[in-house]
Amino acid sequence: MEMNAFHPFRSEKTKMQYSAFEEQMEKSWPIQSEERMVETSQGKTFMRIGGPENGPTLILLPGGGANSIIWHANIKALSEVYRTYALDNIYDYGRSIYTQKLETGQDLASWLDELSDSLHLGEDIRIIGYSYGGWVVSQFALYHPERLKKVVLVAPAATVLPLPNEYIVQMLKTMIPLRYYKKKIMYWVWKDLAEMGEWGQNLVEERIDYYQLALKSFKFKQLVNPTVLTDKEFGEIYIPVLFLVGENETAYNAQDAIARIKDVNPAIETELIRNTGHDLMFTHTDMVNSILLDFMRD
Numbered sequence: 001m002e003m004n005a006f007h008p009f010r011s012e013k014t015k016m017q018y019s020a021f022e023e024q025m026e027k028s029w030p031i032q033s034e035e036r037m038v039e040t041s042q043g044k045t046f047m048r049i050g051g052p053e054n055g056p057t058l059i060l061l062p063g064g065g066a067n068s069i070i071w072h073a074n075i076k077a078l079s080e081v082y083r084t085y086a087l088d089n090i091y092d093y094g095r096s097i098y099t100q101k102l103e104t105g106q107d108l109a110s111w112l113d114e115l116s117d118s119l120h121l122g123e124d125i126r127i128i129g130y131s132y133g134g135w136v137v138s139q140f141a142l143y144h145p146e147r148l149k150k151v152v153l154v155a156p157a158a159t160v161l162p163l164p165n166e167y168i169v170q171m172l173k174t175m176i177p178l179r180y181y182k183k184k185i186m187y188w189v190w191k192d193l194a195e196m197g198e199w200g201q202n203l204v205e206e207r208i209d210y211y212q213l214a215l216k217s218f219k220f221k222q223l224v225n226p227t228v229l230t231d232k233e234f235g236e237i238y239i240p241v242l243f244l245v246g247e248n249e250t251a252y253n254a255q256d257a258i259a260r261i262k263d264v265n266p267a268i269e270t271e272l273i274r275n276t277g278h279d280l281m282f283t284h285t286d287m288v289n290s291i292l293l294d295f296m297r298d
Helices: 014-028 076-080 105-118 131-145 163-175 179-189 199-215 231-235 253-262 285-296
Strands: 036-038 043-050 056-059 083-087 125-130 148-154 241-246 271-272
Touching: 014 199, 036 105, 036 163, 043 076, 056 076, 056 131, 056 163, 076 083, 076 285, 083 163, 125 131, 131 148, 148 285, 163 179, 231 253, 241 253, 253 271, 271 285
Parallel strands: 056 083, 056 125, 125 148, 148 241, 241 271
Antiparallel strands: 036 043, 043 083
């Protein structure tokens, strides 16, 4: 792995371009946060820390190809109660700096375990993961359940059901450095948000611009492929878990996913939000925030 002053970016120029774009994105972050870099053996993890200093711990994991700012619609409500740690995934786009290759879900779980040690978070952690981040959180729950108080999987990638072939093909096309392919998948995956008028379309367009710039800015790396948990793995989860999904989810059939969860582990709570899909955090923000806060409350 080539390490230099601009790693994990392709060049000093692309690092500056990405930083300038993220600076504009930060204007949507509605709370005062401490920005911190934390060392682990996997590299440096960037995070935005907010909320009451003595509040219960809540870690937030972004979706694939996203950074911590993806939580901008939810962070204010969550930080009124919890000490929030919104992370940039160590092995994805964002300001975290990886120093080794991560290849398995256990590698990512080890990263979160070590990060929790570095932050002295103990064994009373609440954690929420969105999309790819939901799958990462599921791995943390499998390998280090003793650290976790409550877990929320928001439209997790794979995890419950395999990704449809159509979804995989569309995702692979986004690696082509043309904005057209990113626009096509974002208007499909965030269809309900795009149909909410100019406000929703602006959010979708900003996300397309972000993906396009990040693809050009960062060195190529293969994310750890999200997997589907086995019946045995689901059955062994004993900590409180909430599976939250929109009925128009594109990564799998939402009703089928809920049915499987109820079959393999009825203790896992499930919530289906109508008239939305993978964009549920933005189309139904107040409802999602209320569900999250109700579930995480002691």
